[in-house]
Amino acid sequence: MTNDKYYITEVDKDNTSIYCHHDLMGELLIPLHTHCKAQFLYVEGGIAYVKTQKNTYFLPARHYMWIPPAVEHSIHPNSEDVMMRNLYFPVEKNDLDFYDEEAIYPVNDLLLNLLLFTNRWKGNLKPDKRNYVIAKALKVLLPEVSGTNLSLSLPIAKDSRLIKITDYITNHLSDNITFSGLANQFGLSTRTLHRIFVKDMGMSFIQFFTISRMLKAVELLQNKEMQVSDVALAVGYNSLPTFSNTFYRILRQRPSEYANGRNILE
Template sequence: MQNANSKCGLSENKEGQFEDNIQTNAYVWYDKNWQHDDYVHTHERYQLTYVEEGYQYFHIEEKTYLVPQNHVIWIPTKKEHRISSESKTVNLIIALFKIVPQQDFYQNVHVFSAPNVLKEMILYAQKWDKLLTKNEEQAAFLNAILTSLPNFCQENNSLQIPVPADSRLIPVCDYINKNYQYAFEIEELANLAQMSVRSLQRIFKQKTNITLQKYLQLIRILKSIELLDSKEYTLSQIAHLVGYKSLSAFSTSYFAVIQEKPKLRK
């Protein structure tokens, strides 16, 4: 059983730092009703997380990654990260690896929708939940998942929300995060940043690699995912709550970001 000073089988000797005493190269950890810590942590293992139910935010360096239901995130070794979620229920299937192939893919963060084959493989691997001793079938199967990941990955960069380091842009992002459901003039944002409209547009794109309009779209769609997860609203209500004038406009925007149509959670 997992004790108070352990996460996914790893021993937490001091806050946010984990010691790995597990001998097997790879193992699976299923967490139902995941209870996350609100501080940054790191570990030696490479981490593959599949969100079976709910959604999860991963805060890594200067980006926040949204991982919706039926998506996976790959996190390299020693990469500091923090997780958060407002979802009522978060079920995660986590695979942790000590050794990975020598390819650039495994040294970077990736978020993508799990194709059916990968999803079924991860669900099958759940039968070895918390098995920390050597098992030939488990080792071979998890290695098959690991080596196939680059082929399964169809990166969705729209699920990455930049967190600008430039202090002038923080009030702009905060304002959008609080007022995303309203229409506002870009001059308002320029005043918050204490710069001209043209300078704001140029510097925001330079620092985040996306435009202000794209940032607003991302925030609206992320908020809609939270509302979909709550199971309290219709699609039309959600469209209105996040600032769209029609369901069709919301659906088009949602598809552009998530690459699937919005649907109510069962």
């Protein structure tokens, strides 16, 4: 699939409009691209990975990602059945700093209800139309209702040693990996491993390991094929309360709440 065949070529044709596009993904890749408008991206029915130059973001159902203008990114859904809602907003002179940061936030009932209004919209929403006013209201509300930017991203390793190590961690999330054991396995001192983690990733090993586990847990909960206790074990937690508290710290909701959350696009 190439960009000239995809709707993203239409986003910036009218620089005064809010552009709206809702659809099943139908593809497993939206290739690397950029646009002059900011993007509000909401998904259901699966998970989307959004890759920028700095990070790989993990966008689960009932969350949205704000992508500022001119940020180069690609989108990788985990299924062709992922439903995607996009609103693209032109930049305005009085925009708050909130709109300058790429970030992921949970969607509350107010935003869900506003999204329902957009159900039948497609293409350019003109400033003199009612649907434009509703979409603009959604944007204006975001800084007020979005709460804390969730840590649902992982930096991309560049150091060749760290690429192998992070790949190993990702493939062994249920294992009891220790920092000293990991350093020994890959022939590094703990001091060296800590240094390259912080320098290359901007976070410690335990931060990377914990977030990786929670992102895998979100994926398993989204599939609705496992009990919360089984998901905890699958990502290396023998204690359900510890797993629940860690999940809450990162996603601001309990795993049971996430597993039972309602979709609006079904």
